[in-house]
Amino acid sequence: MQKLHILIFVFVCTFFSQAQDIYLQCGKVIDTKTGKVLTEKTIVVSGNKISKIQDGYTTGKKDDTTIDLKNKTVMPGLIDMHVHIEGETNPKAYLKRYTDNEADLAFDAVGFAKISLMAGFTTVRDLGGSGVNIALRKAIAQGKIVGPRVFTAGKILSTTGGHGDPTNGGKKSLIGDPGPKEGVVNSVEDARKAVRQRYKNGADLIKITATGGVLSVAKSGSNPQFTIEEIKAICETAKDYGFHVAAHAHGDEGMRRAVLGGVKTIEHGTLMSEKTMDLMKQHDAYLVPTITAGKEVTEKARIDGYYPAIIVPKALDIGPKIQNTFKKAYERGVGIAFGTDAGVFKHGQNGKEFGFMVEAGMPAIEAIQSATTTNAKILNMENELGQITAGFLADIVAVNDDPTQKIDTMENIVFVMKEGKIYKQ
Ligand SMILES: [Zn+2]
Secondary structure, eight states: OHHHHHHHHHHHHHHHHTOOEEEEEEEEEEETTTTEEEEEEEEEEETTEEEEEEESOOOOOTTSEEEEEEEEEEEEOEEEEEEOTTOOOOTTHHHHHHHOOHHHHHHHHHHHHHHHHHTTEEEEEEOOOSSHHHHHHHHHHTTSSOOOEEEEOOSOBBOTTSTTOTTTTOOHHHHOOOOGGGTBOOSHHHHHHHHHHHHHHTOSSEEEEOBOOSSSSSSOSSOBOSOHHHHHHHHHHHHHTTOOEEEEEOSHHHHHHHHHHTOSEEEEOTTOOHHHHHHHHHTTOEEEOOHHHHHHHHHHHTSTTSSOTTTHHHHHHHGGGHHHHHHHHHHHTOEEOOOOOBTSSOTTOTTHHHHHHHHTTOOHHHHHHIIIIIHHHHTTOTTTSSSOOTTSBOOEEEESSOTTTOGGGGGOEEEEEETTEEEEO
């Protein structure tokens, strides 16, 4: 009996010490740190991390796995800083708010999460939903479902009638008067409580709607909707909990207040003045362009009945301007954090954004860096994500062509690894 125990012990030790390594033989590798495209490298993955990068094509021991990516271009897993993982555009979306329960949203979200990962986005920053997003993050982290690593704002913070007021456009008897718990704030006190409530609920960061927005059932798409004191209170309280703050903003005054108030990222930034661009540079704030969403809402607004009537003029006014604002901000030196607003268009098409950024004048390599090293830094994950470097988490994706030559290859991700596990090959 004693012998058998020893035998089993030895077997178990041997089994674990000889965990398989994965050797990825890569024709091209994008070095996001230097902005160079390297050729003929082998990335060695041990467990959930990259253990080394070797010159040429190497293989490991008998038990190790070798994967041939010799005719592919390999890069770090992509990070999208603006998605809404719980939902997706469709003409009935406005009705669903009054018919669907959280469980219904959760089943949809499981599908969206998987699609996002398969499109090469191994990490996403979710900028607002019902709270299902927090449960989704946990389920993915625990390996119960397949999806990207999620950093989520939980529920958006807004003011009464503002872009993130969940009851806009509803019948009086159904809507009540939501307060800070539900994410609606109207004072400095409310602002602090709302941030603390997000912490209690399990959010990772804070999202505010600094101005009106296109898809809310309300008249203005660009008016300022918070006082600067409220924004300051949100940002200061958020800091106490290690949160950064993202601000949805189309109008210039609202985004000016947001930047002065201390937000880290401006989402969309549609009507940004040169003065505000300079302010962003001074305050080390980043623009998250969401060009794909701008194009999508413009297109959908032309389909009769797709959106409620109050939304159509806003979509046709704001949607077409987003790409040009991105161009101007980029040229003026504003930091750019890749983000798409997926959910406003179909999940999984996030890679289109690269083409739109390049079309507006950003070199492909910089667009890829904005989706890797820049975004990792904003998420305080710059020592774990965004680079193919020894010691970093093994989030690795591949495309058929070299994106610095052919950017639309980013819409067709052919290999996906997250934390050393292969999801697509
Ligand atoms: Zn959004």
